[in-house]
Amino acid sequence: MRRVDYGDGDDRLVFVLGWGNRPEHDGVQWLIDHLIDEGYRVSAFELPRTITDFEREYLAPVQSFVDDRDEYRLLSHSTGGLVARHLATDDALQTRTYLSPWWGFHADLQNPIVSLATKLPVSIPILPAEVTREKLGSLASDAWVADAPDYAAPTFLREAKRAQNTLPPFDTRDAVFYNPDDPIVSGPTIKDHTPESNRVAFTDGHELFNSSTRDDHIDAVLAAVRDGANALPRRA
Template identity: 40%
Template sequence: MEFTVHGPDDGDPLCFVMGWGNAPDQPVVDWLLETLADAGFRTHAATIPTNVDDFEAEYLAPLADYVADGPDFERALSHSTGGLIAAHAIRRGVLPEHTVHLSPWWGLHPSQRIPFRLLRRLPTSRELVSVDPDRDVLGSLADESARDSTGLAPSFVREIRRAQTSLPEATDAETAFCTLTDGLVGTDAIGERLPAERIRLYDGGHECFASEDREAIVADVVESLRADDPTDR
């Protein structure tokens, strides 16, 4: 796990656990980080490994080490797989309860269920299935040329499913943004973990920051990060 820091030196510290395959140099991610900087945040962005053999050792432990040596984070942001990591990190006291999740991967999308069930049975950590970026799924503004094709390993699938099936109960300060047409995460799992008043729906792709209405959506994200009450809109 690698960390980069973005925004003004005197900005409010924000820990951002990014999604699977995301990196700060991707145009849409860079736009999000710049928008957060303009909103007064100094964002500590975590780029996560795309394949792991141990969820705790390779995701939770590096995050905990960084947070322990970093600033006092009073709020956090997550995206996709980062939302799964963040949910467990919050329960362990690594991240603050005041966390906004963007399209958290708390459950499988229907299209993933059979392939993942088959893939997880294979006793290997080799990357076997290639995953290519898809603008129609990510968002209309996604730059596919900025993303590399990445492989899925059975060991990663096993760890993700283990983390999803052992999700801790949500705190009262967590909120989530999602689109009901998300093609990468199971939105039913979001509805099962959070009450309706703490779920913000938007029109667009899996990455709200790559969606047509991203300025309005991210303005709402910033408002949620700033709000004292997570149910405030």
């Protein structure tokens, strides 16, 4: 698993990206720049696009890194949110913030064909994975749309489904930003797992950092990263 470090702040922030994301993508860099400005040293993890074992290939590298930290904050997006939910944590973890966590398959993936495909021991990307700017967010760059995976491996979906079926209990100190109408992951599953006081809704695609509403939410994201769910804006 690839890790890229940014900034030289005293506070460590571990950012686990989503499937297909790279630290260099424009939207990811927009968010990382805001985090650096807040004084964080950001360690961004790029997930492999094909795996055969969730624990060994996704969870273990991040777990090993945070286990060596005396103190850190955790930010994650999409598949990274699945990894972040499974991390074994202790007092070193200061806050955990999720962006559009992949805790359940979107309705489009809940069909017999996908169900059958996930039973195949095939680690070659053969299942179509349509990724468009409309799904990602209207600010997604041409370079990111062109670089997005076109196909997913059955083993990747199998391992994701297995991890979703064994999610640890939700920690009520955590903050979640999500699109109720997310076109890629299950918005209703996020809502079911997250108390109302711990979640903030946004619109326009799957990726908050590529959403046209990102400027409306960045202050809340930074507050959550700093202080946890207690810093989220309260509804009147």
